[in-house]
Amino acid sequence: MLMASPATSPVKTPLAAKATAARRRQILAWGLGIAALAVFPFMVYPLFAMKVLCFALFACSFNLLFGFAGLLSFGHAAYFGIASYVTAESAKYWGLTPELSILAGTGVAIVLGAAFGWLAIRRQGIYFSMITLALAQMVFFFCLQAEFTGGEDGIQSVPRGDLFGLIPLGSHMAMYYFVMGVFLIGFLIIYRTINSPFGQVLRAVRDNDIKATSLGIKTRHVKLAAFVISAGVAGLGGATKALVFQLASLTDVSWQASGEAVLMTVLGGAGTLTGPVMGALIVTGMQQYLAQFGSWVTIIQGAIFVVCVLAFRRGIVGELDRLAKLPAFWRRRRAERRFTPAPRASTDF
Amino acid sequence: MGIAIEARDLSKQFNGFFAVKDVSLQVAENTIHGIIGPNGAGKTTLFNLLTSFLKPTHGSIHYRGRNITHLEPAAVSRLGLVRSFQISSVFDQLSARDNVRVALQGKEGGSYCFWRSTAALARFDDRADELLEMVGLTAYADTASGSLAYGRKRALELATTLALEPETLLLDEPMSGLGPEDIGPITELIRTVAKGRTVVMVEHNLPVVATLSDTITVLARGQLLASGTYAEVTANPEVITAYLGEDDDDE
Ligand SMILES: Nc1ncnc2c1ncn2[C@@H]1O[C@H](COP(=O)(O)OP(=O)(O)O)[C@@H](O)[C@H]1O
């Protein structure tokens, strides 16, 4: 109506075909991913594989907030760590089965996330980050001082127990497939959230908070909901980790752990679905296989991080995504040029 | 004819400086009400007050007889009083169609269905495409809105605003940043959407304001100088001074 616009877009009819092709590609990707997870413990130490999956959940949860809601939380270790303590406590002293201990840990992380999120989303940008950091430090000191957390020692020799009271998880292989199941549940929650009506609103709030408000969206509620989901998935990772290593310790509730979630996400690709998983694999891998260099690990890690951020601003998966989209981009550009009437002098409309 | 919006003795102070001072204003239902005034007159601040994006220092705002002074901005929008922004305001990383779909969701208060697939949004597609066509963006439905030309962003913003089917529309300089050849079509679009609606429009382009507005209010230095038809306000000596005397440096 406003201009001699290209009457209809040239891609109208094959839209359905395109959708089924995309669907087929997606199913293939999921199949490949699950297959890779299934053979993972045959390629590396099972314990290492489990560690990667726990941190992958942690990084994915951070990414939901940072990549899709634009909220940089510097205190995600609070949810990861508190869940690990609660799970260790309930498995060791209350004798809960592993799945119930994990649920207990995750539940506490969700409640903590709701409380901290409610406080933090009142502020924006760096102030939001500072509040999350300060609250997480409070949790750290609580865990250092409290009775049940065992101070510097943490909670040790946590029994893995029997899944549903039936399947013993003592062997690393049995434990791995349990962890893989937990990971898939957490990952699916993130996937669904991102690809849902809520996910679209969340991205809108990230891109332009004020505009979203003007459209009648209660942006604070949206952010809080994302915060709670994120804290829950972080908790799921931490809870599982406590059973894997049969240990809950201060490391997982420290600000360094929060930093690792940031590192993994940015390295793998913030705002991508699989980037944080890739980042968790790389960072955990570096810590594992560069351990022989002692304290140099941190420096090597830092150097790799700086190089990656300078070279691939979108992270590894982000850059791969961009490369994959380039042909379509140029095709669209060409088509547009073919269909658009000759450019006019002023800001064309 | 009823009163859609009423501002009573509205003032907004920033660090001791009045951006809006004692403004009382009535906007009649189903009219186009133009607001003009030099830069810095307080027009955008007035819009922010009317839509609750800013809370007034004094005074109150009534929408269809209801006091809305203390509502949240999202709640004001859901009452049917929707504003657009002076600086083009879109969701950069979302496609044009998704921008409109978010608006259509916003109409229902925004969705918290994180457990449902985006396929649930398909029901908005027809309406979204209709709105995109209305503003001439059909060919750009799948383009990330951040990479659209400025004029197209403005058109998209109109589409998102219209998606809410607001009873009252507040447009903050809808023509700013547009090329001369787009002024005509946008003027027509505003005229079309104003049928059966109340429109309040801040605009610097005086011919546009003159052709569209039923009533015009002139603001200067935060205060209301005059209100009336275009002929009335442009004949007002105070208005002439405000435009030619004090602010001859801008525009
Ligand atoms: N958030 C704010 N803080 C301080 N001063 C402001 C703020 N918003 C607007 N102002 C001031 O209020 C006056 C009116 O601004 P504005 O309403 O944007 O004018 P207009 O839209 O008529 O050009 C200007 O002098 C501006 O600098």
Ligand SMILES: [Mg+2]
């Ligand atoms: Mg303004």
